[in-house]
Amino acid sequence: MRKFIHDFHVVENRDLNPGHFVLTLKPDVELTPIFPGQFTEVRVDGSANTFLRRPLSIHDVDYKANTVTLLVQKKGDGTNRLASMKYGETVNLVYPLGNCFHIGSSGERALLVGGGCGVAPLLYLGKVLAKSGIHVTTLMGARTEEYIMEAELYKRYGELLITTEDGKAGTKGYVIHHEIWRERNFSFDRVYTCGPDPMMKAVARLAARHHVPCEVSLEQTMACGVGACLCCVVETNEGNKCTCTDGPVFDPNNLINWL
Amino acid sequence: MKPSLEVKIHNLVLKNPVMTASGTFGYGPEFEDFFDPSTLGGIFVKGTTGKLRQGNPYPRMAETPMGMLNAVGLQNKGVDGFINDIYPRIKHYHTNLIVNVSGSTIEEYIEVAEKINSLDHVPAIELNISCPNVKEGGMAFGTSCPSAAAVTRAVREVYQKTLIVKLSPNVTSIAEIAQAVEGEGADAVSVINTLLGMAINAETRRPVLSTVTGGLSGPAIKPVALRMVWQTANAIKIPVIGLGGIMTASDAIEFILAGATAVQVGTANFIDPAVCPKIIEGIEDYLIRHGIDNIKSLISGLNIN
Ligand SMILES: Cc1cc2nc3c(=O)[nH]c(=O)nc-3n(C[C@H](O)[C@H](O)[C@H](O)COP(=O)(O)OP(=O)(O)OC[C@H]3O[C@@H](n4cnc5c(N)ncnc54)[C@H](O)[C@@H]3O)c2cc1C
Ligand SMILES: Cc1cc2nc3c(=O)[nH]c(=O)nc-3n(C[C@H](O)[C@H](O)[C@H](O)COP(=O)(O)O)c2cc1C
Ligand code: FES
Numbered sequence: 001m002r003k004f005i006h007d008f009h010v011v012e013n014r015d016l017n018p019g020h021f022v023l024t025l026k027p028d029v030e031l032t033p034i035f036p037g038q039f040t041e042v043r044v045d046g047s048a049n050t051f052l053r054r055p056l057s058i059h060d061v062d063y064k065a066n067t068v069t070l071l072v073q074k075k076g077d078g079t080n081r082l083a084s085m086k087y088g089e090t091v092n093l094v095y096p097l098g099n100c101f102h103i104g105s106s107g108e109r110a111l112l113v114g115g116g117c118g119v120a121p122l123l124y125l126g127k128v129l130a131k132s133g134i135h136v137t138t139l140m141g142a143r144t145e146e147y148i149m150e151a152e153l154y155k156r157y158g159e160l161l162i163t164t165e166d167g168k169a170g171t172k173g174y175v176i177h178h179e180i181w182r183e184r185n186f187s188f189d190r191v192y193t194c195g196p197d198p199m200m201k202a203v204a205r206l207a208a209r210h211h212v213p214c215e216v217s218l219e220q221t222m223a224c225g226v227g228a229c230l231c232c233v234v235e236t237n238e239g240n241k242c243t244c245t246d247g248p249v250f251d252p253n254n255l256i257n258w259l
Numbered sequence: 260m261k262p263s264l265e266v267k268i269h270n271l272v273l274k275n276p277v278m279t280a281s282g283t284f285g286y287g288p289e290f291e292d293f294f295d296p297s298t299l300g301g302i303f304v305k306g307t308t309g310k311l312r313q314g315n316p317y318p319r320m321a322e323t324p325m326g327m328l329n330a331v332g333l334q335n336k337g338v339d340g341f342i343n344d345i346y347p348r349i350k351h352y353h354t355n356l357i358v359n360v361s362g363s364t365i366e367e368y369i370e371v372a373e374k375i376n377s378l379d380h381v382p383a384i385e386l387n388i389s390c391p392n393v394k395e396g397g398m399a400f401g402t403s404c405p406s407a408a409a410v411t412r413a414v415r416e417v418y419q420k421t422l423i424v425k426l427s428p429n430v431t432s433i434a435e436i437a438q439a440v441e442g443e444g445a446d447a448v449s450v451i452n453t454l455l456g457m458a459i460n461a462e463t464r465r466p467v468l469s470t471v472t473g474g475l476s477g478p479a480i481k482p483v484a485l486r487m488v489w490q491t492a493n494a495i496k497i498p499v500i501g502l503g504g505i506m507t508a509s510d511a512i513e514f515i516l517a518g519a520t521a522v523q524v525g526t527a528n529f530i531d532p533a534v535c536p537k538i539i540e541g542i543e544d545y546l547i548r549h550g551i552d553n554i555k556s557l558i559s560g561l562n563i564n
Binding site for chain 1: 282283284285289290292293305313314316317318319320322323324325326327329331334477478526528529530531532533
C-alpha cells in the first residue's frame, strides 16, 4: 500500500475528558484507502521538545467527508501541543502505516477489547467489521465513568460492554473480569485487542483458553515508522520484527513471552 | 545555466553530493513511496556483518532534545542475506550503492568485504569502525590509531574498489585517526558516526535504553560534527564525507564549506522521509543564488579571515 506525506487541516478538536481529545483532520487531496489497525506518524510543529514524529492510530475514517480522526491521550509535550491545535491549523502526516487487523467473513462474531486509550483503533475496526456483516461486540475498560469515551459511536456498530475500576458504570474491575469471558457466555470467533501490554497479554491468554484467534496491536516506541531504523522491534518466533511495518497488529502466538 | 552538482569520491561519480546515512534509510525500498532513490548521490545501506544479527533488546531508542539515541546494535541479515535477499531488489538503482561493513573481528570485516567485492553494482564499501552499540569491537577499532590502521590495512588488501572508513567521534583527536587510515590506503572518510550518550528515566530511576548507553544523532550533534569535518579535512588529502545532524540544504552547505566533498543525511529521513530531494534542490538554489556554477568550488570554501 502506498504511503503519503500530506498536510492536513484541523477540522475539529474535541475534548472527551481532561486526559483525552479527538482530532479530526482533512487533507487538501483525496484520502488514500486506510485499513483498520493502521497508524500515522504525525509531525508536531511548535513544540520545542518534540523532535520525532508521534505515532498515532487511525481512530476513524470518513471517506465522504474526506477526514481521518485521531483519539489522543495527553502524555507529554507532543500530545499536549496537538491538544492545543485550533480549527484550520495544519499538521503534517505520514500515512497510512503498518499492517492491519484481519477482517473475517460475514456472519462471524468478533470481540473487540480496548483498555484506556487503546480503544483508539477499535472504532474504525468495528465500523469496517460491521460493514462486512460481522457481529461486533466492543468491550471497553475505563478507569472511571468519566473515561468511557464515545460510547454512542461504538454502539452504532454493535453491542458495547463496559468495565470501570470502581464499578460505577458497567462491570467492576478490568476488562478480563467481565462475565463475557465465562464459558457459557463466550460465543466469539475472533478477539481483537489494543491497550496496555499487561491487559493485552491477559486478553490474549483468555482468547487462547477459548481456542479462538486473537490479534493484538502493539505500541513500541518508534523513530521512523517506515521500517528503516529498526528501533521498534518486538521479539517473535521468527526473530525481531518491526512493529511499524510487520505490525502494529500481531498474532500473540508468534510473540515471545506473550501466552 | 544549471549549476553542476557533480562531485567525485575517489572513483565514484556522484550526480549530487547528497547521500543517505547507514541505518537511517534501510536499503532504499522503504522510501520509494516518497521519492525515487535513484535521484540520490548515493545510498549507504544498513551495517552488514558476517552473520545474521538480532541486535540489542528493546528498548533501542530514546528521544533527546533535537536528537535521538539509538542502540539498534547492527541488526541485519548478514552478508549472505544481503547478497541473496536484498541486493537483487536494489541493484537497479541508478545511484552509488555503498555497503556499510561492520564486524567484531578483523576476520569478519575481511569476510564481508571480500563477499561484497564481487557485487557489480556496489562500487564502494564504508568500514564502520565506529559503532557504539556493539560490545565486542566496532568502536574499539575506531578509537585508537593502531587498531583503526590495522582493520583498514587488512580490508585494503582484499578490497579493490573504493574504500571509505567511517570514523568515530568518540576520540580525543579525530584528525589523527583519519591520518592513520589514510596512511593504510583508505580512499575517503565519513565523519561522523554517532556520539556515545545516555538517557535516564527519573521516574523509574532506570536507563531508557536496554544497553544503558547508545549513539546520539540528529541536529543536537551538528556543531560537533562540523568541527570534526573541518579538523579532518585540514589533516588529510583524501575526500571527507560529512554527516551529523544535517536537516536542510543550508546544513549540507555548511559541511561542504567546512571541507566535506559530499554529505550524508541520517536522522532527518525519519522526520521528513522526502527530505533528501529537498536538500538537493536547496543546494542547487543556493548555488544559483550565489552565482556559483560548480559545487566543487564550494568545498573547503570557509572564509576564516
Ligand atoms: C503504533 C502506535 C499507535 C499509537 N496510537 C496511539 C493513539 O491512537 N492514541 C494515543 O494517544 N497514543 C497512541 N500511541 C502512543 C503515542 O505515540 C505516545 O503516547 C506519544 O508518542 C507520546 O508523545 P508525547 O510527546 O506526548 O509524550 P513524550 O514526552 O514523548 O512521552 C511521554 C510518555 O509517553 C511515553 N511514550 C513516548 N512515545 C511512546 C510510544 N510510541 N508508545 C508508547 N509510549 C510512548 C514515554 O515513554 C513517556 O513516558 C501509539 C503508539 C504507537 C507506537
Ligand atoms: C537508528 C540508527 C541506526 C544507525 N545504524 C548505523 C549503522 O548500521 N552503521 C553505521 O555506520 N552508522 C549507523 N548509524 C549512524 C548514522 O549513519 C550517522 O552516522 C549518524 O546518525 C549521524 O548522522 P545524523 O545525525 O544525520 O543521523 C545509525 C544511526 C541511527 C540513528
Ligand atoms: S520505527 Fe523505524 S523501523 Fe519501526
